[in-house]
Amino acid sequence: MIMDIREILNSPVEQKIFENREIFIKRDDLLSDEFSGNKARKFYFFLKNEFPQVEKIVSYGSNQSNAMYSLSVLAKMRGWDFEYYVDHLPEYLKSNPQGNYKYSLRNGMKLMVAKLKPKREEIESDQVIFVEEGGRQEEAKEGVLQLAREIERWKKEKKIGKLHLFLPSGTGTTALFLQQSLPNSIQVYTVPCVGDSDYLKWQFNALDKNHMNHPIILEPKKKYHFGKLYRESYNIWLKLQDEIGIEFDLLYDPVGWMTMMENSAIFSSPLLYIHQGGLIGNESMLVRYQRKYSENIK
Numbered sequence: 208m209i210m211d212i213r214e215i216l217n218s219p220v221e222q223k224i225f226e227n228r229e230i231f232i233k234r235d236d237l238l239s240d241e242f243s244g245n246k247a248r249k250f251y252f253f254l255k256n257e258f259p260q261v262e263k264i265v266s267y268g269s270n271q272s273n274a275m276y277s278l279s280v281l282a283k284m285r286g287w288d289f290e291y292y293v294d295h296l297p298e299y300l301k302s303n304p305q306g307n308y309k310y311s312l313r314n315g316m317k318l319m320v321a322k323l324k325p326k327r328e329e330i331e332s333d334q335v336i337f338v339e340e341g342g343r344q345e346e347a348k349e350g351v352l353q354l355a356r357e358i359e360r361w362k363k364e365k366k367i368g369k370l371h372l373f374l375p376s377g378t379g380t381t382a383l384f385l386q387q388s389l390p391n392s393i394q395v396y397t398v399p400c401v402g403d404s405d406y407l408k409w410q411f412n413a414l415d416k417n418h419m420n421h422p423i424i425l426e427p428k429k430k431y432h433f434g435k436l437y438r439e440s441y442n443i444w445l446k447l448q449d450e451i452g453i454e455f456d457l458l459y460d461p462v463g464w465m466t467m468m469e470n471s472a473i474f475s476s477p478l479l480y481i482h483q484g485g486l487i488g489n490e491s492m493l494v495r496y497q498r499k500y501s502e503n504i505k
């Protein structure tokens with residue numbers, strides 16, 4: 208294996224000031240160069256356990272997904288084939304591979320273009336692992352539980368009573384499994400970045416019917432469409448680098464930070480933001496930002 212499993216244990220927490228507010232940051236982006244932080248947690252189960260019979264891993268989703276890239280790394284490490292289904296592949300990307308797409312191909316990903324998403328029951332077998340879009344499945348629990356234990360240990364060391372956690376959601380799997388694994392003294396807050404609050408609630412319900420385990424959903428003042436470019440998203444991304452010296456991802460984190468800062472008043476207890484990685488995706492996002500605003504932005 209390329210990566211020792213211990214590398215992805217126990218990411219550091221840093222204390223920062225942003226817009227005059229103290230915020231702790233859990234640096235899951237530092238877990239591994241190869242994996243996006245959040246996906247290292249979600250795919251921990253597949254990294255840690257032995258699968259002697261498995262030969263192939265199959266998944267589906269968007270053509271620039273962080274999960275796609277992380278699965279390509281996993282497959283390469285384990286010597287598995289990797290098939291990934293997308294419903295379309297733009298000509299532009301096909302002739303100019305970049306970002307997650309480019310690096311996934313380099314890792315040996317076999318891209319399948321099909322209108323319909325593949326069905327688990329037709330694919331899964333003793334030799335083939337099927338992974339839902341974005342890793343939204345029970346297996347993600349093991350790695351997220353590990354993250355929960357790290358946060359609890361840190362909170363105890365810091366002698367913090369009540370703690371607020373904030374992280375932006377795609378499928379909401381990480382936020383939900385975190386809240387499920389944490390005691391009442393730690394409240395998880397999140398914001399939907401893909402779809403709206405109803406979609407996120409629906410996702411939470413699909414994973415856990417017990418509403419007591421659901422994170423609190425906050426909404427940004429304005430509606431942001433996933434993957435679209437916004438001047439204010441880029442601005443806060445830059446400001447974060449200037450003020451606290453950390454690069455965040457350009458898809459989830461700008462909406463995360465904007466929403467968290469807009470709601471700053473409700474966080475009366477210490478606040479911990481989870482940096483979930485995803486920096487490889489910034490490559491293609493920055494190209495788009497440059498094209499859109501045609502100026503030198505990095």
Ligand SMILES: *Cc1c(COP(=O)(O)O)cnc(C)c1O
Nearest residue numbers: 273376377378379380381484485
């Ligand atoms: C995948 C990802 C998310 C979303 O995680 P979910 O568990 O699907 O909510 C957030 N941030 C980054 C950087 C990601 O790669």
